[in-house]
Amino acid sequence: MFLVLLGTCVVLLLVHFILKELRIRQKYGHIPGPKGLPFIGNVHQINRLQPWVTVSDWGKQYGPLMKINFLGQVVIICNTFDSVREMLDTKGKDFGGRERGFRSTMVTKSSGFMRMDVQNPEWRRTRRLLHSSVKAFGPGLSRIEHYAQQMSEEFVQTFKMCNGEAVDPLSTIYDTTLGMISLMIYGQKLDQKSEIFHSIKAITDLTNESFHVGKDGMQLDLFPWTRFFGNHTYKILKIAQDHSTKVQNWYKTKIVPLEDAELDDSLGKPYMKVIRDYNSKCSPEERVSEKNMMGSGIQASFAGVLTTTTTLYQLILTFLHYPDKQKKMMKEIDEVIGTRLPTLNDRTSMPYVNAVLNEIMRYGSVGPLGITHRAVVDSDILGTKIPKDTQIMPNLYLVHHDKEFFGDPEVFRPERYLDKNGESLPADDAVWKHTIPFGMGPRICAGMMFAQYRLFLWTCILYQRFDIVADPNHPLPPCDIKNTELNGLSLMCKPYKVKFLPKA
Numbered sequence: 001m002f003l004v005l006l007g008t009c010v011v012l013l014l015v016h017f018i019l020k021e022l023r024i025r026q027k028y029g030h031i032p033g034p035k036g037l038p039f040i041g042n043v044h045q046i047n048r049l050q051p052w053v054t055v056s057d058w059g060k061q062y063g064p065l066m067k068i069n070f071l072g073q074v075v076i077i078c079n080t081f082d083s084v085r086e087m088l089d090t091k092g093k094d095f096g097g098r099e100r101g102f103r104s105t106m107v108t109k110s111s112g113f114m115r116m117d118v119q120n121p122e123w124r125r126t127r128r129l130l131h132s133s134v135k136a137f138g139p140g141l142s143r144i145e146h147y148a149q150q151m152s153e154e155f156v157q158t159f160k161m162c163n164g165e166a167v168d169p170l171s172t173i174y175d176t177t178l179g180m181i182s183l184m185i186y187g188q189k190l191d192q193k194s195e196i197f198h199s200i201k202a203i204t205d206l207t208n209e210s211f212h213v214g215k216d217g218m219q220l221d222l223f224p225w226t227r228f229f230g231n232h233t234y235k236i237l238k239i240a241q242d243h244s245t246k247v248q249n250w251y252k253t254k255i256v257p258l259e260d261a262e263l264d265d266s267l268g269k270p271y272m273k274v275i276r277d278y279n280s281k282c283s284p285e286e287r288v289s290e291k292n293m294m295g296s297g298i299q300a301s302f303a304g305v306l307t308t309t310t311t312l313y314q315l316i317l318t319f320l321h322y323p324d325k326q327k328k329m330m331k332e333i334d335e336v337i338g339t340r341l342p343t344l345n346d347r348t349s350m351p352y353v354n355a356v357l358n359e360i361m362r363y364g365s366v367g368p369l370g371i372t373h374r375a376v377v378d379s380d381i382l383g384t385k386i387p388k389d390t391q392i393m394p395n396l397y398l399v400h401h402d403k404e405f406f407g408d409p410e411v412f413r414p415e416r417y418l419d420k421n422g423e424s425l426p427a428d429d430a431v432w433k434h435t436i437p438f439g440m441g442p443r444i445c446a447g448m449m450f451a452q453y454r455l456f457l458w459t460c461i462l463y464q465r466f467d468i469v470a471d472p473n474h475p476l477p478p479c480d481i482k483n484t485e486l487n488g489l490s491l492m493c494k495p496y497k498v499k500f501l502p503k504a
């Protein structure tokens with residue numbers, strides 16, 4: 001009897017996989033891609049720590065559009081600037097959905113704007129409200145400037161206290177970045193030792209870990225029943241959910257009464273308060289639900305912490321490998337800012353710092369494959385049909401490392417954004433258009449300006465206050481992207497230790 005049952009299960013499974021295989025051929029047979037094995041597809045061929053390297057090697061071979069099969073889940077990758085632009089920008093609405101995997105459903109509890117499709121009016125609302133909270137114009141500029149200056153004191157003090165000992169700056173940068181995002185979202189400067197700071201950090205870390213290609217998250221998406229058999233990703237996402245509930249309760253019981261009573265609005269409002277004020281004025285149908293409000297806050301925090309942290313962490317390491325570029329930047333900081341605090345107005349007279357920040361985002365490409373989108377209608381890219389509900393990704397790494405366009409993409413060379421007089425190239429120059437670390441089109445990063453401005457101020461303050469030097473006892477890892485690894489959703493260079501020597 002047992003053998004009959006087992007045999008029936010095996011046959012049913014085989015039929016299931018064969019039908020799936022036939023469906024894939026029917027839907028995606030016209031799109032090229034690497035040959036994989038029956039049923040498992042290409043999953044065994046992908047470098048788990050550097051998936052973008054494998055994907056990009058294939059991309060060079062298969063051209064603008066290719067398919068990859070992960071255990072029966074097909075993902076289309078756009079490998080050239082033209083196909084990426086069509087996916088994200090010109091046909092951004094057709095491809096403006098998000099994937100609906102088990103993991104992302106768990107992470108988002110089906111709420112928040114990162115989860116919603118572009119057609120959803122609540123997506124538009126929550127994004128617009130986020131913009132008005134982290135806006136980079138008018139009073140919004142002063143708000144970013146004020147908080148970035150205030151928070152920079154945290155890392156300045158921490159590095160000073162190291163007394164010239166070599167340290168790994170990662171956790172200091174991370175905590176400062178998280179602290180500032182919390183200020184922008186909840187209006188509170190959190191004590192780094194507090195339980196709530198720990199919870200927000202845990203949500204970020206665990207969510208990020210759940211997307212690690214080397215772990216068992218993909219199995220959870222494809223076979224959700226594995227959660228009953230000890231799936232590790234499921235366990236950590238449950239813990240992240242508990243932390244989300246804690247953040248939600250903290251916000252309701254501790255922050256809302258404070259906001260209602262005494263929150264200082266002179267610099268503009270934190271994101272949560274912007275949504276609450278909006279809700280209090282609009283009709284019930286137009287309100288942002290509480291679930292979406294909390295989800296959007298947590299997602300903005302998640303999206304803004306890792307990307308900014310890894311960019312700054314990568315920049316410090318890269319400069320030590322390119323000391324002449326570091327020297328050039330410090331000279332500009334010295335000449336334009338001197339010892340006063342930098343302001344955002346300084347950006348216009350600091351073309352080299354701006355070039356450095358764009359170059360590190362191109363060179364480091366922290367989100368090499370962006371965030372997965374989903375086709376919300378039947379559409380096409382460069383004439384190739386893409387059926388509705390297809391998952392699709394932009395290969396930002398390959399766009400940023402296109403040899404034909406950049407010439408020497410593996411070299412860190414901020415000068416590529418400058419003319420022969422050292423001034424920024426005009427805004428319509430092709431080199432700017434090909435630098436798209438924040439994506440493009442309707443789903444472009446919602447915190448782009450905020451991220452750029454904060455990175456500008458922190459880079460200036462860091463190199464104005466410190467000589468950052470290598471320590472012979474701690475040899476530096478290489479800084480090139482081929483030596484970085486995907487840490488969840490973003491790239492992270494190998495750990496290193498450096499000395500922060502305060503300037504006189």
Ligand code: HEM
Pocket residue numbers: 088113114115127134299300301303304305307308311361366367370371372437438439440443444445446447448450451
């Ligand atoms: C160096 C810093 C950053 C980089 C490189 C970066 C990059 C990106 C990229 C590539 C996307 C995906 C766009 C797409 O789906 O096509 C994205 C989305 C997003 N980013 Fe950023 N980001 C950065 C900082 C931030 C910050 C500081 C915030 C928060 C204020 C933020 C909030 C978001 C949000 C909310 C989304 C999702 C938008 C949506 O789904 O509609 N990001 N980011």
